[in-house]
Amino acid sequence: MKQLYIECRLNQWSDIFTLNQRFLDQFVFRGQANENWPLSTSLERLINSLFPNLVDKAMIPHHEKEMLKEFKWKYPLYSQNSPDSTNNIEWLTIMQHYGAATRLLDFSKSLFVAIRMAIANNESNSAVWAINKNILTYSISDSFLREKYEKTGKGGGMSIDKVYQLSNEKANCVITDKSFDRELEKELLLINPEQCNERLSIQQGLFVMPTNIMVPFSHSLTSYLSSPTPTKLHFDDLSGYNIREIALLKITIAKELNYSVLNYLRQMNITPETLFPGLEGLGKSLNYPRISFNRDGD
Template identity: 30%
Template sequence: MIKNQIEIRTWAQFTETVTDVRFRSWAFRGQADASWPIKSTLSRYLTDFHVHRDAWSKQEARLLRIFKRKSHIFLSKLPDPEDSFEWLAIMQHHGAPTRLLDFTWSPYVACFFALEMAQKNCAIWAVYPPGLSVRGSRTIRASQTVLPDEIGPWVKGSYEKYFLTNENSFVFIGEPDNMNQRLIAQSGTFVIPGRLDQPVNELVDEESIVKITLITEELRKHAMSELYKMNITNATLFPGLDGLAKSLTYELETHWAYDPITMEPYKGFHID
C-alpha cells in the first residue's frame, strides 16, 4: 500500500500539483494502468515466463554479453567495454529487456506516456532522488564527481558487483555519461533497482515516492489536447521516422476544424 497518493481529475488540478514546490527535482514515470507496480521489462519477463530464480543473474549477464558481441555491426561508436551502464542504456533504447526503468524529469512527458494509450485509470509515479538510496551521500547523475565509496551503476564494475547479484535492496537514479537522442528528447533518466524480485515501489522509502492516479475518463481528452499544444508527442519524444509514424495515432483524435469525437465544428469553421 502506497502511503502518499494523489488523485487527479482535471488538467488544472494536474498542473497545480506537479508545479508545486513539493515536486521540484523529482523524477516521474507514466504507466497506462494504475494497478501496475513499477517493474522493469527484465523483471516482468523473468517472472512471467518462470525462469528459475537461481538463473536470473546468469541470464541477465548473458544478455549483456551477447549484445556486446553482436551489436558492433550496427553501432557507429562503441561504448567503453567496461561501462555496463551505457551498454544497458543502448539495450534499453532498442527494446531489450533490462533492469533499467525509464523515468523523466518532466511530469508532462510522464503524463503523456500514462494517458496516451490508457483505457482505464492510469498513474504517474514520482520519486525523490535523494531519498532513493540507503547511502547518505552519493551522486545522482553520472556527470557529477564520483565519491570513493560510490556504488552507482556508472562506476565501472559496480553493476556486476552490486546489481547482478540481486541481493541489495536499494534503488539508484541517473544517466550514463553519454546520453542518447531519446534520453535527451524525453528529459529522461533511469531508475535502477538492486533487486528484480520486488517492484521498485516496495524498495523505496515511503516518503520518497508518490503515486498520482489519473482518472482517465475525466482527464484524458483535455490533457492530451494540452500536451499536443505543448508539442509533447511521439514525434518529438522519439526522434526519427518511427516516432513520426507512431505520432500519427493521436492525429486520429484531433483536427484543426472540428472535434473528431463529437463531430462538432470549432468556432469559425464548418464541416463540409
C-alpha cells in the first residue's frame, strides 16, 4: 500500500520533543546539509558527474562490478580479514566505509545523530529525511524471501534479525543478477552489515540499498508513495497522523537554528568527538563557538 510523503519545518528545537519514542522508532534517518538536495547514492552522483549525458544505463551495474573486482583484488594489501568473496553486500559496506562510491545510502536509527550530520557544515537550510522502515520490511515479504522463510517451518512474522538476514541475501542476488529483473523491480532494501565497525556502531548506522541502480534512488523511493508531491504540515500537526500512513518524512531545519541546536546536541553529548572515532572526532569537535551570543549575556 502506497503511503504519504510529508514535509514540515522545524522552527524551534522544542518541537522535536513533541515526537514520542514510538513515533521515532518507526523511521530511519538521514541528515543532509542542503534542503534542496534529493536523496541519491554516492555511486549515482559519481556516474552523473563523470557521464552527465549517459544513455546506456546498463553501464552503471558494470561500473559497480569493476569497482568490486578491483577492491577485492587489492584488499589483502591492507587487511587480512576478508569477508566471503561471494558476500558482495558486505564488500560494499566496507567500500562505503573507506570512501568508495557505492549504491548504499547511509542512514541512522537516531534522529539526533541525523540532525547533527545535517547541520554540521551547512550553508543554507538543511534537512533530515526519514523513511518509515516498515514499508521496507513489508516489501521483504515478497515471493523471493517468503519462500525462504516458509522453508524454516516456523511461520508467523519475521523478526528484525530475520529481515536483515533476508535483505542481505536478496541484495547479494541483486548484485550478482540472480533471480532479479532490473527492468521491472525498483525496491529499497534495509541493510545491516554482518560485521560492525566503530563508526557504524556509535552513529547507530545502517544502509538503504536500491535494487535497481539504473534509475535514480528518488525514483525507487517514489514507487512507495501515494504521490511524489509532499503534503506540507506544521510540525506539531505530525502527532495527528497515524504512523502507518507516513512512508517518507522530510524535516527542514532553518539555518538560524544551527547555533541553538548545536548547543542542545552538545548537552546531549552528540558531538563529532562522540560520533567520529579517534583524532578526527576530536579535531572536528573543536569547531564550536567559545563565547555566547545570547543578548542577555547568559
